[in-house]
Amino acid sequence: AQSVTQLDSHVSVSEGTPVLLRCNYSSSYSPSLFWYVQHPNKGLQLLLKYTSAATLVKGINGFEAEFKKSETSFHLTKPSAHMSDAAEYFCVVSESTGRRALTFGSGTRLQVQP
């Protein structure tokens, strides 16, 4: 069985300061890991994905995440927050075989203060 734990339900940062959204995972196999973002009343947009290539993954809009197998973590970072980054962020693990259904974390709401 696989699971994802997002360690913070809410994160608030000031515009221009770094963003850190924390995610730990549990998976029996080498996982595929994703970060998706959901803006209010919108669907989910893929930010980035890890699929056993480079451990540091770069995504869209300046976001990146580092896969650390020893810590079973996949934290999302951005050097400088922008007001448009305010949204809900989901850490997601995918089954590597079979139905490949996604298991979602509970989400982290990012607030960006001016």
Add this chain to the structure above:
Amino acid sequence: EAGVTQSPTHLIKTRGQQATLRCSPISGHTSVYWYQQALGLGLQFLLWYDEGEERNRGNFPPRFSGRQFPNYSSELNVNALELEDSALYLCASRAGVETQYFGPGTRLLVL
């Protein structure tokens, strides 16, 4: 390239009625997934269709059903609606073993 589309964007039904939600995948994608995002319950896997067949379902009762058409579009039917079915229903499509891409969702409100 057009993304995943869903219709309608909003749907209001009363308890006991049936709801039909539709999804068109990205061109070339043969797999369609349905997820429910209910308040307080997070995002949960509902159904997976691939090549016209239901391949797997999540922990939902049989009144949640659907189908996939020859053009790979999909329909989700929810029978005997209950208040707790009120949620955002998200459709995602996938090609092969690649990433799932999501549509904007259908917001279902059951009164």
